[in-house]
Amino acid sequence: MQDGHHVVGLDNFNDYYDPALKYARVRWVQEQTGEFPLVHADLADTEAMAALFTREQPEVVIHLAAQAGVRYSLDNPRAYLDSNLSGFLNILECCRHHPVKHLLYASSSSVYGANQHTPYSIHDGVNHPLSLYAATKKANELMAHSYSYLFGIPCTGLRFFTVYGPWGRPDMSPIRFAQAIVEGRPLKLFNYGQHQRDFTYIDDIVESIARLLDRPPLLAADWDREHPDPSTSMAPWKLYNIGGEHPVELKDYLALMEKHLGCKAQVELLPLQPGDVLNTFADVHELEDDTGFHPRIELDEGLRRFVAWFRDYYVLPVIPTSLTGQSLRLDELLPVRRRL
Ligand SMILES: NC(=O)c1ccc[n+]([C@@H]2O[C@H](COP(=O)([O-])OP(=O)(O)OC[C@H]3O[C@@H](n4cnc5c(N)ncnc54)[C@H](O)[C@@H]3O)[C@@H](O)[C@H]2O)c1
Numbered sequence: 001m002q003d004g005h006h007v008v009g010l011d012n013f014n015d016y017y018d019p020a021l022k023y024a025r026v027r028w029v030q031e032q033t034g035e036f037p038l039v040h041a042d043l044a045d046t047e048a049m050a051a052l053f054t055r056e057q058p059e060v061v062i063h064l065a066a067q068a069g070v071r072y073s074l075d076n077p078r079a080y081l082d083s084n085l086s087g088f089l090n091i092l093e094c095c096r097h098h099p100v101k102h103l104l105y106a107s108s109s110s111v112y113g114a115n116q117h118t119p120y121s122i123h124d125g126v127n128h129p130l131s132l133y134a135a136t137k138k139a140n141e142l143m144a145h146s147y148s149y150l151f152g153i154p155c156t157g158l159r160f161f162t163v164y165g166p167w168g169r170p171d172m173s174p175i176r177f178a179q180a181i182v183e184g185r186p187l188k189l190f191n192y193g194q195h196q197r198d199f200t201y202i203d204d205i206v207e208s209i210a211r212l213l214d215r216p217p218l219l220a221a222d223w224d225r226e227h228p229d230p231s232t233s234m235a236p237w238k239l240y241n242i243g244g245e246h247p248v249e250l251k252d253y254l255a256l257m258e259k260h261l262g263c264k265a266q267v268e269l270l271p272l273q274p275g276d277v278l279n280t281f282a283d284v285h286e287l288e289d290d291t292g293f294h295p296r297i298e299l300d301e302g303l304r305r306f307v308a309w310f311r312d313y314y315v316l317p318v319i320p321t322s323l324t325g326q327s328l329r330l331d332e333l334l335p336v337r338r339r340l
Pocket of ligand 1: 010162163
């Protein structure tokens with residue numbers, strides 16, 4: 001919107017996590033921009049989607065809505081079929097009948113699944129997903145390819161790596177860890193804190209998308225059917241990794257979180273969870289080659305900004321520096337808040 005685009009949002013505000021946070025994000029965007037037209041609709045509602053495209057005739061579609069979460073997909077598989085497969089098909093059908101200059105959609109590092117050849121490269125095969133969530137994201141890449149080939153829709157798939165920052169998802173570790181730490185509750189560290197994540201700060205994701213908007217993929221003239229590169233095609237279709245390129249062990253990440261919160265965590269070390277991948281590590285050189293940009297915000301700085309937002313949104317007191325480094329429980333924080 002700051003670049004002068006007319007943007008219309010769509011969300012069904014489902015209760016996978018507290019919808020109040022979703023509404024608060026929208027209010028925040030409206031405060032920043034003055035106006036943010038938003039359609040309350042479900043991606044899987046074919047008629048509502050067709051009506052939206054007929055009315056708006058978008059030039060570019062940035063499709064980020066999805067049923068996210070790896071662990072949730074073990075108990076709620078149908079939510080993934082509805083939003084990520086039926087919903088994505090509706091997006092593709094709408095782009096087919098109302099031709100767009102570019103469709104960008106969120107894929108995920110989870111598609112790398114059992115592949116442990118790091119750094120993860122878009123040129124590697126991704127045929128071994130470890131969760132239904134990952135399988136639906138891989139399916140999106142394939143569905144996009146078929147529509148790109150058949151109907152010439154320029155499609156860019158964005159494999160995001162563990163996105164964090166202000167306004168993030170409460171089911172992800174930054175908010176879960178921060179809440180447990182300030183409330184003095186033990187937090188669960190799976191795989192004994194040994195797995196690594198290539199954390200990516202939200203602004204770096206946004207900047208990458210903004211730079212890719214005007215770069216719809218061209219069909220790769222040198223694409224070789226005998227040796228097909230999985231990341232490009234003879235159709236206008238392309239994939240990118242968008243990741244921080246600096247994998248961090250979860251226990252080191254937790255130490256940074258403790259530093260910025262000024263509280264010690266109580267940790268329960270547990271084995272690896274089903275569906276979780278061990279390590280993630282993005283090779284982002286294609287993004288850099290094509291846009292001149294690669295994610296820049298270091299985890300230390302990103303967590304500092306996250307904690308500032310977390311305090312603000314969850315109305316936490318500012319902890320006096322004299323208490324920094326001490327282990328505080330929420331009941332101990334309350335007198336601090338009153339003193340402030
Ligand atoms: N956060 C990450 O670390 C991460 C990593 C890899 C990929 N992704 C992908 O990036 C995208 C954004 O993720 P996020 O972390 O912001 O998730 P999110 O859950 O916060 O945002 C997704 C939004 O889509 C909406 N939504 C879900 N199903 C819908 C439906 N059927 N119709 C309309 N709206 C619907 C939800 O209400 C939510 O507001 C998703 O596609 C996700 O799979 C995220």
